Amino acid sequence: MQSAIIVFPGSNRETDVFDALHRAAGKKPLTVWHRDSELPKVDLIVVPGGVSYGDYLRCGAMAAHSPIMREVKARAAAGTPVLGICNGFQIITEAGLLPGALLANKTLKFHCKNVNLRVETSQSIFTNRYSTGQVINVPVAHHDGNYFADKATLDRLEGEGRVAFRYCAPDGSLDDASNANGSARAIAGIFNETKTVLGLMPHPEDATHPLQGSLDGVPFFAGLVEALT
């Protein structure tokens, strides 16, 4: 599987996801600078976390309108899988690849900690190595992770099985304390209509090495590599 990671000024998790993909695929991802107009043909495009363009205007707004994102949108429309993590989720949402928006955490604090996520479906290229309802432990590191969409959009996402992950308690139950950023219906990650685009605030790439304290992100990348190879 050949993947490409899009790097913007202010991206800072590109090496984390590079390492996770490299370990899982046995092949180094390409890194593509935002000014490059050419995006090689790849099996997966990753928009990594960070603080692209200093979060000017709104998180992800500037990156979403950069020339490389036009190409990413075109590839996504043609079926190339796209993964947006953290700031990458904000960017692809601002770019219109996913519905809704990410607001400031309801606490107005930057959350940097491990959280429990409930896998809402194993029926996707991103989650096929998990079982539906499984609880995994991965880190979050964000200030604007509070997922918002209107009621009709939320109902549609749920009705179409497009919620990928929810913030939950260790036993998988949902409560306000576990949903610390205040996301609508505790949503941590969503798919597009074809489930080929996934955006999520937590960092599965930072739970793929023993030194990172959790290995719960390993199946995420292993499943992805298997599905796309």
Add this chain to the structure above:
Amino acid sequence: MKARVFVTPKEGVLDPQGKAIAHALGTLGFSGVGEVRQGKVIELDLAETDQARARATLDEMCKKLLANTVIESYRVELIG
């Protein structure tokens, strides 16, 4: 022509910054403050001299970049 664009959180969208400001005003002794909503003001200097055309362009700018209409509303003001 100068223009001002006001971008504010939409009705019904949680505004934790506004809430924090309201709380701070309360602790400073300002009573009678209800809901506070925080937005931003963007000032633009435009080459356009026709008001109608300027408004149309600004509207497009707001929809494409200046505001995220999922969560924000906007209002445009032309100044001279």
